[in-house]
Amino acid sequence: MIRYLTAGESHGPKLTGIIEGVPAGLPITEDEIALHLARRQKGYGRGGRMAFEKDKATISSGVRFGKTTGAPIAMQMPNRAHEKDDSNWPKVLAKEGNGDDVDPITVPRPGHADLTGVQKYRYDDIRPAIERSSARETAMRVACSSIARKFLKHFGIEIGGHVTRIGKVGYEQPWEDVRDRVDPMLEDGAETIFKTADESPVRCLDEDLTQQMRDLIIKRRKEGSSLGGHWEVVVTGLPAGLGSFVHWDRKLGGQLAQAIIGTQAMKGVQIGQGFESGRRHGQVVHDEIIHEDGTFKRRTNRMGGLEGGVTTGMPLIIRGVMKPIPTMLTPIDTVDIHSKEKTDTRYERSDVCALPRAIVVAESVIAPVLANAFLEKFGGDSIEEIEERLDQ
Ligand SMILES: Cc1cc2nc3c(=O)[nH]c(=O)nc-3n(C[C@H](O)[C@H](O)[C@H](O)COP(=O)(O)O)c2cc1C
Numbered sequence: 001m002i003r004y005l006t007a008g009e010s011h012g013p014k015l016t017g018i019i020e021g022v023p024a025g026l027p028i029t030e031d032e033i034a035l036h037l038a039r040r041q042k043g044y045g046r047g048g049r050m051a052f053e054k055d056k057a058t059i060s061s062g063v064r065f066g067k068t069t070g071a072p073i074a075m076q077m078p079n080r081a082h083e084k085d086d087s088n089w090p091k092v093l094a095k096e097g098n099g100d101d102v103d104p105i106t107v108p109r110p111g112h113a114d115l116t117g118v119q120k121y122r123y124d125d126i127r128p129a130i131e132r133s134s135a136r137e138t139a140m141r142v143a144c145s146s147i148a149r150k151f152l153k154h155f156g157i158e159i160g161g162h163v164t165r166i167g168k169v170g171y172e173q174p175w176e177d178v179r180d181r182v183d184p185m186l187e188d189g190a191e192t193i194f195k196t197a198d199e200s201p202v203r204c205l206d207e208d209l210t211q212q213m214r215d216l217i218i219k220r221r222k223e224g225s226s227l228g229g230h231w232e233v234v235v236t237g238l239p240a241g242l243g244s245f246v247h248w249d250r251k252l253g254g255q256l257a258q259a260i261i262g263t264q265a266m267k268g269v270q271i272g273q274g275f276e277s278g279r280r281h282g283q284v285v286h287d288e289i290i291h292e293d294g295t296f297k298r299r300t301n302r303m304g305g306l307e308g309g310v311t312t313g314m315p316l317i318i319r320g321v322m323k324p325i326p327t328m329l330t331p332i333d334t335v336d337i338h339s340k341e342k343t344d345t346r347y348e349r350s351d352v353c354a355l356p357r358a359i360v361v362a363e364s365v366i367a368p369v370l371a372n373a374f375l376e377k378f379g380g381d382s383i384e385e386i387e388e389r390l391d392q
């Protein structure tokens, strides 16, 4: 079973990750991991930090001569913010001393983990909550997941995502309009989606909407506000029969939802038509079954490739919502944790809309879940062994 852990503070010296359970013999390079890391750094609406971070994970174990060995794979990634000439971070995040020369942060931002961090860990300075809850950590999540993604790709399973809404700008018919655009692309595999979406500064497949989304980000940035939106990720090449309906915690849809909702700022997830299916009647929601070319198929894919928590063999369609970024230039009300007085929120460097970047995180975090469902069915400690089983 593949599992991974990350460690590191947003402005600490580096992020660390360990992924284990990856079968031996999978070809992987640091450059392949860097591809998705670079994608995660790009997108209109990002803040100043992404302009100077150059994310690249260095592998220090578990890979030999370009292939996984089956041992845990450890990776490190420096935070350039920590080292920058004018940076105060080594002092603010010092391992030793009493912090007397560091001003504590006492004004929590609604929507971030500031106040909940104080309530949970009894911090008298919000800084440690900011540091670990920050989506900086998703850089290492993407690095670890890229290895699972490579594993899936080896067996013909591709993942690709795109942005469908930013604030009030989105497809008029969120299901039909997106299917018309995306489904014809799936013939060539879901990576076609991300490769096309990456050409848009907001990772939207529609040119008009791209322009409108950009304009809206400019407007909200000027107002000192922030934005979230909706996204879709599609996975092609999954065989039928992955996952299970026998226990709640083995249903694939539930595991995917956990991976998504476990990501910073993701507030909802749907499989296939999701919420929209609740507005329609049965005949126009369920996917009729046909038998063609010696196999069972569906006429449509409104269930998004899952029935009973098990893959149907149709593309997996996952959709989600990201809330607007909590840090905003124009303040809202909050309360100082020391004085208990009402005050304005404080601002620190921030993205205005991180959805075009976050889509790469959504694509990534589902990869270990899918890789595990695949491994559960086809097993194997090495790529060679899995290939033998698939051939049988
Ligand atoms: C890629 C990405 C970038 C983000 N950038 C910021 C940011 O610059 N400023 C901010 O306040 N929140 C940002 N967030 C959201 C916060 O990390 C998140 O809201 C916070 O950790 C609280 O967690 P929750 O929203 O899941 O409750 C970002 C999230 C993602 C996924």
Ligand SMILES: C=C(O[C@@H]1CC(C(=O)O)=C[C@@H](OP(=O)(O)O)[C@H]1O)C(=O)O
Pocket: 010, 047, 048, 049, 050, 053, 081, 133, 134, 135, 136, 137, 138, 139, 264, 348, 349, 350, 351
């Ligand atoms: C550093 C990243 O995103 C950060 C996520 C984030 C937050 O609060 O989640 C706040 C910002 O941090 P900073 O104030 O240092 O600019 C973002 O830049 C990243 O994605 O790599």
